[in-house]
Amino acid sequence: MRYPLTFTPLSASMPAIATHPVGDVLLGTSLQRSSPAPASRPIAVVLDLFGTLVAAPSAAERRAAAAQFAAVLRVSPTVAESVLSDSWQARHDGHLASTTEVAAYLVTRCDVSAACVDELEMLLARIAHLRLQADATLLQALEQLQRRGVRLAVLSDASPDIAEAWSGGDLAPYFDAAVFSCREGAVKPAPQLFRAVLRELGAAPHQVLYCGDGGGDELAGAERVGIRAVRVERRGGSTGLAFGETPWSGSSIPDVEALPSLLDSWGKR
Structure with a gap:
């Protein structure tokens, strides 16, 4: 369960798609670049759990x-x-x-x-x-990413009951790594959480894309350790609860189901 101390609704003014010099991604259009060299396609995606993979509680x-x-x-x-x-x-x-x-x-x-x-x-x-029950459409998207050879990890502010239930849930078979705050001794946006998931994936920051709804200042936290980040609309709708959300002007996609198309279009003009 995730019972935040404070919460903020999803901003109605947040654009569905936006460019960002670090995230550097767009869905279904040409990749926008802030430098002459194109950003390499990620080999791994790290996903938030609540509000991203499963609905944030109302x-x-x-x-x-x-x-x-x-x-x-x-x-x-x-x-x-x-x-x-x-x-x-x-x-x-x-x-x-x-x-x-x-x-x-x-x-x-x-x-x-x-x-x-x-x-x-x-x-x-x-x-x-x-x-931890997940939508069928989301599981299909994760399967598509697996077939493309993309390594997947979950990084979540989670309590022990969630961490213990993870391996028996719908999502676990699709993931190569799972990092939970209750087991790392810190909550987002602590750098040690992002570094822990990089170690679990065996990947460098520039090889990874972070995807989340923005709770816990997670998007900026990922970028501070060199991981590109993209925001998804909060799963469960704008009334879903989120702890520690901060404004985000970077790249956005509608949902996790859009990730396969995003990676397929990566770097194309």
């Missing part, structure tokens, strides 16, 4: 999840939502190493009986599994 979905937590913990939904929101950093930055530890932490924060831990752990695991 406020209504967040309230519904909090109600489930409240029922297990026998507290009011208001208390459950407050505790979930306030615990975002601890659940995502590595302070809690497992779903069991997350459940115990939430139980303590709600000041309820430790007998609730097992039931809450099962709820966390069940919700995480549901959160």
Whole structure:
């Protein structure tokens, strides 16, 4: 689950396609270049998870999840939502190493009986599994990228329940690497996260394209370590929640499904 401390809606004024001197990509048109030498086609793509591969949760979905937590913990939904929101950093930055530890932490924060831990752990695991279900169109796009020999990695601000559910989800078979904030001890845009995914891929920054909806200042974070970045419209719509979003004037594509066409057109005039 991803329960942000703050969120911002997707800007309605953001252009669908834009050029950027670092990202240097366009979908379905000529590659725009800021220097005489064309940018090399990426050999790997790193993708954000929530809002990019799967839908970012809406406020209504967040309230519904909090109600489930409240029922297990026998507290009011208001208390459950407050505790979930306030615990975002601890659940995502590595302070809690497992779903069991997350459940115990939430139980303590709600000041309820430790007998609730097992039931809450099962709820966390069940919700995480549901959160990782992916659209068929997206899986088809990932398969196309695989067939083209593109290496894929996911880089996500994620809690242990998500990290533990990943290998059994729809997406895992398509990815060569998965880097989660809870296992790296930092959240986006920490440079160590981007360097960790580069190591997992065995690739240099200039060989990689980062793709995300912009939460956590991830796009600028990728560029600061030399990775080209492209923004996608937030999956789940403009009401989806995002933590730490910052303005982006660089390249954009409609969704991950557009990536195969983008890479096919890379460098063509």
